[in-house]
Amino acid sequence: NAGVTQTPKFRVLKTGQSMTLLCAQDMNHEYMYWYRQDPGMGLRLIHYSVGEGTTAKGEVPDGYNVSRLKKQNFLLGLESAAPSQTSVYFCASSYPQGRNTEAFFGQGTRLTVV
Amino acid sequence: DAKTTQPTSMDCAEGRAANLPCNHSTISGNEYVYWYRQIHSQGPQYIIHGLKNNETNEMASLIITEDRKSSTLILPHATLRDTAVYYCIVRVANLNSGYSTLTFGKGTMLLVSP
Numbered sequence: 001n002a003g004v005t006q007t008p009k010f011r012v013l014k015t016g017q018s019m020t021l022l023c024a025q026d027m028n029h030e031y032m033y034w035y036r037q038d039p040g041m042g043l044r045l046i047h048y049s050v051g052e053g054t055t056a057k058g059e060v061p062d063g064y065n066v067s068r069l070k071k072q073n074f075l076l077g078l079e080s081a082a083p084s085q086t087s088v089y090f091c092a093s094s095y096p097q098g099r100n101t102e103a104f105f106g107q108g109t110r111l112t113v114v
Numbered sequence: 115d116a117k118t119t120q121p122t123s124m125d126c127a128e129g130r131a132a133n134l135p136c137n138h139s140t141i142s143g144n145e146y147v148y149w150y151r152q153i154h155s156q157g158p159q160y161i162i163h164g165l166k167n168n169e170t171n172e173m174a175s176l177i178i179t180e181d182r183k184s185s186t187l188i189l190p191h192a193t194l195r196d197t198a199v200y201y202c203i204v205r206v207a208n209l210n211s212g213y214s215t216l217t218f219g220k221g222t223m224l225l226v227s228p
Contacts, residue, residue, distance in 0.1 A: 040220075041220065042201065042221060044218070045215055045216075048215055088155075102160035103158075103216060104160070105157030105158045107156060108155070108156070
């Protein structure tokens with residue numbers, strides 16, 4: 001099983017450029033999440049989705065947009081990249097919390113904004 | 115989510131048991147304790163979770179105190195590959211309270227040495 005797949009794995013952007021990070025899961029999970037991790041820090045939640053067509057803000061949503069047009073995909077967009085968005089981005093998916101099960105994470109996307 | 119407190123770092127000799135503590139004194143009755151770990155540069159990996167009973171799986175054991183204000187993750191025979199950051203998280207697993215997500219702190223850096 002592929003689990004959670006993130007595309008791309010690495011990217012370098014210039015300030016002001018835009019890009020979209022793709023997360024795909026093959027476990028039929030309702031919930032999907034985008035986190036960012038900065039050096040020496042834990043993961044911080046950017047946005048999440050509890051089902052197809054729904055999205056919600058997390059702890060650090062500014063500068064990002066998301067879309068969940070298909071259940072298996074969760075896209076994270078940066079409209080105008082800034083150096084402060086240099087980070088490692090992790091996507092995750094899970095069943096709803098009511099089923100009390102674990103979240104599965106992708107291997108991360110390393111983004112550098114210069 | 116209830117806040118957790120973990121030591122910044124711990125050392126363990128290869129082959130010995132690693133006991134990682136976590137304090138969650140403000141935990142509520144319906145909040146579960148989850149443990150994840152993150153090996154360098156990889157996505158977090160689920161280890162184990164529990165509510166009030168001790169739990170064991172193929173990776174680890176989770177001991178939760180009777181008052182549920184603290185817990186200990188036990189890796190019975192640590193190997194070099196267990197070197198990672200270990201995160202203790204408490205989370206509501208009830209849809210009636212709204213959409214709860216995993217909130218990561220800084221975790222404990224466990225270094226397993228030969």
